[in-house]
Structure formats: C-alpha cells, structure tokens
Amino acid sequence: MSDTRMDRMRGRFQAALSPVELVLEDDSAMHAGHAGAASGGAHYNVRIVSLQFEGLKLVTRHRLVYDSVHDMMHSEIHALAITALAPSEV
Incomplete structure (x- = not known):
C-alpha cells in the first residue's frame, strides 16, 4: 500500500507544482509505535524544487505542498x- 500511496503523492506534487526536482521518502519505520503510525498514517519527507516557489515565503510554499495532498492528510x-526550494536557491 505504501508504494501506491507514494505514487499518488508524487503524481499530485508533479501535477500541482511541476517540480524540477522531487525526492519523496517514507520514514514511517523510524516512527514505529508512534500514535500516528497506529492510525495507518505514514511519515514522509519531501524535497521539492519548483519554479512556482520563486519569490514566495516559506509558509506559502508549504501551503502549496500541503494543498496538493490535503485530502490525504491525517x-x-x-x-x-x-523542504521547498526555488531553483535559484539550489
């Protein structure tokens, strides 16, 4: 199930942000026993480099990332x- 979930996440990030770089990692194993793990929710790290982030504040960048997977959250x-960067910051 995790692979399918990650594929869907990647697809949504691609569609919403057209990243020039996208690295998505599942860190759920590091959080075994955590209350969130018991509910079936997983822990992820994502690094996205997108032209859409140029000139935006960090909170706005994060909102764009969260918005692309909002129905999957929780x-x-x-x-x-x-980690949300503009190409000029890489």
Missing part, C-alpha cells in the same frame, strides 16, 4: 516534513 499521511 488519514494516509500523518506527518510530512517539507
């Missing part, structure tokens, strides 16, 4: 650590 995704 059910399929318990935690999402985000």
Whole structure:
C-alpha cells in the first residue's frame, strides 16, 4: 500500500507544482509505535524544487505542498516534513 500511496503523492506534487526536482521518502519505520503510525498514517519527507516557489515565503510554499495532498492528510499521511526550494536557491 505504501508504494501506491507514494505514487499518488508524487503524481499530485508533479501535477500541482511541476517540480524540477522531487525526492519523496517514507520514514514511517523510524516512527514505529508512534500514535500516528497506529492510525495507518505514514511519515514522509519531501524535497521539492519548483519554479512556482520563486519569490514566495516559506509558509506559502508549504501551503502549496500541503494543498496538493490535503485530502490525504491525517488519514494516509500523518506527518510530512517539507523542504521547498526555488531553483535559484539550489
């Protein structure tokens, strides 16, 4: 199930943000026993480099990332650590 979930997440990030770089990692194993893990929600790290982030504040960048997977949050995704950069920052 995790692979399918990650594929859907990647697809949504691609569709919403057209990233030039996208790295998505499942860190759920590091959180075994955590309350969120018990509910079926997984822990992820994502690094996204997108032209859409140019000139935007960090909170706005994170909102764009969260918005692309909003319906997955708290059910399929318990935690999402985000690194959101513009190409000029890489």
